[in-house]
Amino acid sequence: MSLEREVWTLGKRLGRGGFGEVLEAWTERGEIAAAKLVLKEPGAERELLFVDLTGVRHVVPVIDRGETETHLVIVMTRAExxxxxxxxxxxxxxxxxxxxxxxxxxxxxxxxxxxxxxxxxxxxxxxxxxxxxxxxxxxxxxxxxxxxxxxxxxxxxxxxxxxxxxxxxxxxxxxxxxxxxxxxxxxxxxxxxxxxxxxxxxxxxxxxxxxxxxxxxxxxxxxxxxxxxxxxxxxxxxxxxxxxxxxxxxxxxxxxxxxxxxxxxxxxxxxxxxxxxxxxxxxxxxxxxxxxxxxxxxxxxxxxxxxxxxxLKATMSAAAFPGDVGVTDHGLRVGLGDATLSLNWLSRVRNNVWGGWGEVPFDVVACTEISVEMPVNHCGYEGRSHSLWYCDVEDAGRFQWYETGFMVFSRDEIASVTPFSMSPSPEIGMALSGASGQWRHAWPFMPVVPGDMNDFVDRWANTLAQAMDGTLTAPNLRPERLVEDSWRKV
Missing domain, CATH: 1.10.510.10 (Transferase(Phosphotransferase) domain 1)
Known part of the structure; x- marks a missing residue:
């Protein structure tokens, strides 16, 4: 059987799969390989579509190709x-x-x-x-x-x-x-x-x-x-x-x-x-x-x-106060002195939640919140909370959990919890779009992925520690972190 590079002699069948059979093959020089023969019929040419995969790691190398009167042929390195x-x-x-x-x-x-x-x-x-x-x-x-x-x-x-x-x-x-x-x-x-x-x-x-x-x-x-x-x-x-x-x-x-x-x-x-x-x-x-x-x-x-x-529970439990860490019907609760960290179970989000704010192109299917609460301090401040949304905020149709947060729009108005979590709504759509309203977007969308949560865990552990010792204060910046380009606009 003469192909593009060599003349091959075919031997016994090695296997069958897809749309062809695999036979052992060798050259006069003693090169041993495996030849896949695909009967010529509509669609069979796709067997030869990806013979050149240069730069792709760990694919079975194709060393020759061609055809007979009845079959398309690919010759590959013989596998162990x-x-x-x-x-x-x-x-x-x-x-x-x-x-x-x-x-x-x-x-x-x-x-x-x-x-x-x-x-x-x-x-x-x-x-x-x-x-x-x-x-x-x-x-x-x-x-x-x-x-x-x-x-x-x-x-x-x-x-x-x-x-x-x-x-x-x-x-x-x-x-x-x-x-x-x-x-x-x-x-x-x-x-x-x-x-x-x-x-x-x-x-x-x-x-x-x-x-x-x-x-x-x-x-x-x-x-x-x-x-x-x-x-x-x-x-x-x-x-x-x-x-x-x-x-x-x-x-x-x-x-x-x-x-x-x-x-x-x-x-x-x-x-x-x-x-x-x-x-x-x-x-x-x-x-x-x-x-x-x-x-x-x-x-x-x-x-x-x-x-x-x-x-998150594992980290908190290992911090020498396991008796104050527990999961309830509401979610995770961690107590440290007079301060409490909470991460609630999710709530469903209805479809088309943004109302008339079509500038928000992504979809949120579920949401919850993580928060740290403490006794009200002399400035009237008692903690912070962030939203967790399960959404396709970066790539259309690709869903995962993201952390974000909001603040009141007016600099003259002070909320006792800042930033705070919000569920998706037309009003929040307005805030994300940058329009004047009651609230503003205050924290960029940041992915929360199991196994890759070091920043998330460490940041909230530190927030809980500050709440316990009384050093947690309201952020001075509005927004607290830059939020531009943290979500897709189309």
Missing amino acids: KSLRQHLEERGGPLDVGEATAILTDVAETFSDLAERDGSAVIHRDLKPENVLMVHGRWCTSDFGIARYAESTADSNTRSHARSSAYTAPERWRDEEVTTAADVYSFGVMAYELLAGERPFRGDTHELRDQHLHKVPPALPGVASRLAALIDMCLAKPSAARPLSVDLPGRLRRTEIMPTLPGVAALQAAGQVEARRRAQQAADLSLVQTRSEQREDLVVAAAGILKWIVAE
């Missing part, structure tokens, strides 16, 4: 084994260190693909069969049904080709697919590596129902930061999942051992309740509608807020 074979050899879950190393290789591939040629690339078939050991690294292969993110109208993209056990909810609904679908498949694979089995099992109909409506069982014996990341990857709403470009960094942060005793256990304390709420909402999700998508985001927000509360 697939991740599926590796899992079968182990016969159970991998240890966290090995699993994280494998996942990091895969995550770096998808991080590089995220901005390929100025356009996101979607693999669409990530699974252990398509992750191969090559030269000591775990490399992703089989880009046969991959596609550019915006090529949604192509009738030959084989959009219905899927490996059911790894398929994201939006693909089951035949909705527009983004790189978030690969993040979901990554989450399924991560779960399988650590649990020794996939989160969902059954026939195609059963798998569809589970991917759309069920919450995976909790991962046993997995550190809370890593478990939280996998939970986020498996979120039903695609907008609640991490960005593929962020996966390597997030994985690295899960390997950093907590510096405070008991953090891991306390982070995991709220997982059972978060899963109960997620399952309750998922069971009701029989037909996906716009309102149901919003409900899915609220469920995701509640689950992530549990991790935020657990991480």
Whole structure:
């Protein structure tokens, strides 16, 4: 078989997947490889679309290409084994260190693909069969049904080709697919590596129902930061999942051992309740509608807020006053002398909350507040509170928790709590737009992400300490910090 670079002799079948079969191949010089043959038919040319992935880490190298009368051919470096074979050899879950190393290789591939040629690339078939050991690294292969993110109208993209056990909810609904679908498949694979089995099992109909409506069982014996990341990857709403470009960094942060005793256990304390709420909402999700998508985001927000509360609680508990730290039906409460820090559970936010203030383009689906209260001082000041909003304030459709705050607009008017939290409303829309009104935006939108909360935790711990010793005072600046460009305007 003569291709662009070499003449190859084909041998026994090595495997079959996607839309072709894989055969062993070798040259007269003794070079050994694997040749994938794809029958020529509409859509088959996509098997050759991504043969050149220069600059993308950990992909199976393509060393030759061409075609015969009946087939398109790609020749790739011969792999030692697939991740599926590796899992079968182990016969159970991998240890966290090995699993994280494998996942990091895969995550770096998808991080590089995220901005390929100025356009996101979607693999669409990530699974252990398509992750191969090559030269000591775990490399992703089989880009046969991959596609550019915006090529949604192509009738030959084989959009219905899927490996059911790894398929994201939006693909089951035949909705527009983004790189978030690969993040979901990554989450399924991560779960399988650590649990020794996939989160969902059954026939195609059963798998569809589970991917759309069920919450995976909790991962046993997995550190809370890593478990939280996998939970986020498996979120039903695609907008609640991490960005593929962020996966390597997030994985690295899960390997950093907590510096405070008991953090891991306390982070995991709220997982059972978060899963109960997620399952309750998922069971009701029989037909996906716009309102149901919003409900899915609220469920995701509640689950992530549990991790935020657990991480904050762990820090406060380790500060030598565990008897004054507790989680109630209202949220987290921390007492220190006459001062109290509170972080409440979330409230839902209705749609179209901004009223006529169309200048605010982002959507808030849930909100809560964090506050520090103290006895009123001689200036009439008694603490501060900030809003926490679950919203897509930076990137349209990409939701996470953000911290912000407000002040009264007039410099002559003094509030006993400054800055203060507010729920989204037309009046707050006015404040965000910079119009004259009762309130003004006083604190920039700052992300609050489990596992990356050092600034948030330290700042509020210091605020509580100042409230206890009487040194907490009202800020002099209005706004307290620059708020310009902290949220998107279109």
